[in-house]
Amino acid sequence: MSKIRLGILGGGADSLIGILHRVAANMFDHYEITGGAFDIDFEKSKNFGEKLGLDQDRIYKDIDAMIEAESNLPKDKRIQVVSVLTPNFLHFPMAKQLLENGFHVICEKPLTTTYEEAKILKAIREKTGSIFAVTYTYTGYPMVRQMKKMIAEGVIGKIHKVDIQYYQGWINSLIHDKEKRSNTWRLDPEKSGISCCIGDIGTHAFNMAEFLTGTRIDKVLADLNYLYEDNPMDIDGTVLVRYSDNAKGVIRASQIATGEENNFCVKIYGDKGGLKWEQENPNYLYHLTEDKPLQTLKPGHAYNSDFSLEGTKLPPGHPEGIFDSMGNIYLGIANAIKNHTKFEGAYPDLEEGVRGMMFIEKTVDSHKKGNVWVNLND
């Protein structure tokens, strides 16, 4: 069975979102990055595409060139799905063009800059029937998926309270300076739409609130904070949300929660119990009940749902971050092979392996001799 042919728009150079999508695409051996336009500067794009090992003729000048060339290829060579990783205001035109030309789409959030545009995409997709994903990344965590399943199965009963927080502090460092705040694209409605804080992170909280409960929110009442008269974009806000008269909630988002990083926390309570999850420690799902000890669920255990287990790659107790740990070691080795300067300890050398074997033998030796001291290095 062949891999899915994936195109990428944007995400070149050091783009973090680019790395994230490429690693994700490689993770389960389902995708092959086949082509793309990675940068508005065509030269840079070409260099980047080469670094990824792409054929020269699948590295495109822009989306138009890509669509034209790919559409002329036979169906079994053609890019099937395209990841849109460009600046926010380009999401809409690009996604639209891709849909209209028969591609599946993976689009970074926010989907568009206005609700109006979003509805247009929806209408087109209804005709084309394409796959169209918006990468609200957090819903992919194994314990978030487990939480969704437990709620669906009635583990916490009928929900009456939802509390979601997404606190960051990064904008504090520039909001208090008039010069700085007038020069930040995030605070410029032309580039970022009508909202900064709600648009960037409040929307994650909202998506989670509907994803987990499987229920639509009915109405909202918001109090936002702009902090300065001359600042046109919210940087903090509390939103009262109502699913129904008896199921209420609150979404809290901030970019001036100074010192917070990505403190995204979810708490949902029903008449049989509660569930809590925190993005910064994503491997723990807390299940509260009235009469039993607090239970902490972790990924990979048989007690989890298939939906959760499908997303766990390693046995219990390895934080998913171990991929990165191994990735860093491969990076160290690559630097060594390429004769780059390397950090001492960038990867464990043969010498460490030899000492490891010595340790094992000497340790067993100490025990067998009656728990006595044994020298290493003999």
Added chain:
Amino acid sequence: MSKIRLGILGGGADSLIGILHRVAANMFDHYEITGGAFDIDFEKSKNFGEKLGLDQDRIYKDIDAMIEAESNLPKDKRIQVVSVLTPNFLHFPMAKQLLENGFHVICEKPLTTTYEEAKILKAIREKTGSIFAVTYTYTGYPMVRQMKKMIAEGVIGKIHKVDIQYYQGWINSLIHDKEKRSNTWRLDPEKSGISCCIGDIGTHAFNMAEFLTGTRIDKVLADLNYLYEDNPMDIDGTVLVRYSDNAKGVIRASQIATGEENNFCVKIYGDKGGLKWEQENPNYLYHLTEDKPLQTLKPGHAYNSDFSLEGTKLPPGHPEGIFDSMGNIYLGIANAIKNHTKFEGAYPDLEEGVRGMMFIEKTVDSHKKGNVWVNLND
């Protein structure tokens, strides 16, 4: 600059270690998996190689075939480095053969089954000068690297106490049953060498004890536990270690710490402070001093060393596991594209993106109208 050509021995089918190495190799766009022998069953190996998108003629029957064919290729096509992911007892012969034929080697731990074999590899490598890495994976974590640097810079002063623990509980489920314990390959010295617990996880603790301090351990005194007379392999042990008369330590390892997963903890104390790190929550490094509040360091911040920052791919506050979260979403999309059955919520659909845009606009609307309720779905 072209990618490094990587070969793989073993790691086929559902091998977890295989996934881990492939994801790691892809992470920084430095490697291209070029060939390999993934399974002793050649048919299975071929299917697997195809799934990875390899050329048919770079999928080999065995290591001999691979070495012969690759050696005949021009230097700029030839596999440069090989990852050895086979069962432990094959590490030695394969690594030896690879070294002797001019390949760089990445070898899973334990390096060999005896100290003697390890010393042979060391002697060969001294002649060839190849890159040879042993994947003690944990040394790749950003906060472990930061810990090493802080110790090297004297942040905790002269070290006088090292305490390392690696507790698992998995063998408890089979050790108490005579039948089961006699049929486990881990407890068979023929297949696993002379030690189970120390050989598998104690060796990680030992490696960490030397990696972090930059100092060699002088001697050991061990008390191991075999629990049953008929069990030839240790499954638990405490090892007193001595760097010098005034710098002492203890390594504790267990596979009968029932209920533990991979509870690998490191504590190092010197005359100016202490440092602590836990593998199951790898993004936190604790720095203790006598007269200041406890400090908790996290990856990606400017206060970290270059060595640590080089291994961080995302801004602070995203657990490295977010790669997996995104990976799971790409998997969901792949299943949709391939028309496989999918879990509801396996990826966020366009519909979620549309609602997100609605939420943002309605929220700002509520605020601007004076903090009043606004209906969604209009």
Added chain:
Amino acid sequence: MSKIRLGILGGGADSLIGILHRVAANMFDHYEITGGAFDIDFEKSKNFGEKLGLDQDRIYKDIDAMIEAESNLPKDKRIQVVSVLTPNFLHFPMAKQLLENGFHVICEKPLTTTYEEAKILKAIREKTGSIFAVTYTYTGYPMVRQMKKMIAEGVIGKIHKVDIQYYQGWINSLIHDKEKRSNTWRLDPEKSGISCCIGDIGTHAFNMAEFLTGTRIDKVLADLNYLYEDNPMDIDGTVLVRYSDNAKGVIRASQIATGEENNFCVKIYGDKGGLKWEQENPNYLYHLTEDKPLQTLKPGHAYNSDFSLEGTKLPPGHPEGIFDSMGNIYLGIANAIKNHTKFEGAYPDLEEGVRGMMFIEKTVDSHKKGNVWVNLND
């Protein structure tokens, strides 16, 4: 210097609030419980007073009897301050009567059942100038005091965001049953005033919001939840609060956060940093900044303010709960002395002390002999 003579109204039998106030009064050797009326049943009150070791003639039938008798005593014998621990609706008349008769007052919260009554007490106190404390207990924690001081000293700069949560789940077990909810005094406006959740715990959050910031809240916007039409009292609510246009906050309180105990959390952010504290782990104060590692302050350290240190009785690292641990041991001993049935292990017997001395000597012996096994029990 003699102790302060303390009278107590209510708090008899197994009253938890009674135990709490008595232990607190004894803690620093400043008070002597001199008299009181502990129960509406005079017999029970007399027995209880005797148990406390009070003189018979200082155990009173009711507040009237107490005030009359005490007022006739010479000033240096007379009760100086009275703790009002009776049901909520009695707080107002009792506090009023005490103030009017020249006593200092310590009153449990809520102060009264209406704002009107509260203002009356305020007016009287302005004339008498008495000491009048309302026991918002949480402000007495050392780390809460440290937080107040740090904010006052500008450590987190100008405050722009306050987020306080008090979540409990206890009312979930009775709110869903029509019978039960109509028979709960907490849900009866006659007995509990106009509010259940806000009145009982929201008020703690509000007090903390003003205590810590040293600033008054200007206005509120609330969304409460009653869950059932026939329930007249709020059991959950979110309150938007505003200090000023640029300093906003949110108070969240719930009694249907199923499974929560007393999850009272405080987060305050300013332009220089943030501070966080959680009541269920009260010895940790988290200080966040933009460019330094997270700092965790603990009680008793010299880096704390005098205000905080004054309230710490033990060296760092002993949770304040160690008083209770020792208290439990004294209880075990009391039961033994009084020949009550006792739990095995209720207190450490001499035998344990003997073994402790043996352990010390044998351990040193093992070391001195060169790290060898030494038998105990010789």
Added chain:
Amino acid sequence: MSKIRLGILGGGADSLIGILHRVAANMFDHYEITGGAFDIDFEKSKNFGEKLGLDQDRIYKDIDAMIEAESNLPKDKRIQVVSVLTPNFLHFPMAKQLLENGFHVICEKPLTTTYEEAKILKAIREKTGSIFAVTYTYTGYPMVRQMKKMIAEGVIGKIHKVDIQYYQGWINSLIHDKEKRSNTWRLDPEKSGISCCIGDIGTHAFNMAEFLTGTRIDKVLADLNYLYEDNPMDIDGTVLVRYSDNAKGVIRASQIATGEENNFCVKIYGDKGGLKWEQENPNYLYHLTEDKPLQTLKPGHAYNSDFSLEGTKLPPGHPEGIFDSMGNIYLGIANAIKNHTKFEGAYPDLEEGVRGMMFIEKTVDSHKKGNVWVNLND
């Protein structure tokens, strides 16, 4: 039923251990402090006794005077039990004298300075049959008691691994200076017996190891650290302990674990599960099993044993430290009554109570008017 008459030797002035014992004695209303000798300076002792509210003639010059006078009192007036809170080397002679004169004894640890002395006390007690408690305080924590019960009931099955740590860092600040270390009484064998670290805290770990398992340790193998040649006392050590050939353990104690406060942790594993507890967060008991989520038990819940519940004074979710919080507030009030200078916020004044009532009413008002802003201060 009258209170138990308690005498106290030592513990005067600012003695922390004195405060701890007095608060504990008062906690359940079982004891009345009746007399004592609090200081070797009789004047100071008298002042201190007066502060405690004792009769002048029950404040004694020394233990001899106390024993003589009390022995002459009728049995129902006489001190029944005496707490020995004097320096370590006085424990033995005082406890001996008290036993020989018919008193019950509560003795601080370590019981004596030698194992020999301890055995003498044991022999005397066997004749007198007195109550004799040694205050290994930690065994009084509710969750430690719960742990003991669960082990006794077989919840974690047959124990095969015990791991106990008591790490402090305080001696680091003086051990590295030759002058300082030679002038510390803790490091002087004349005053402190043969061991510093093992004698002071290792003994707590040992006691816990036997208390929790209900099983005696058979033998030990120790490696201690003295750090400097001229230091005669251990300040760090690891002790291998053996209950039997298949139940092994390790006790780790240190006073040079720089930056640690009272990091006393207990881990016990059996063939059905594991239990973990940490002294610095004493309200959490962790129960690990192989196939279920981690369970966290907390005090006061019905799922706990009677033995544990007997030692819990408050409903779940109030850390036991809340006694101290209330104690601090009573202290603030005392200072106000006595006209001492006071810290702002030292206790919540009537004003705070008034605002609390206003908050409740205005909040309900906002909700009832349809979630609108309502000003406070009207």
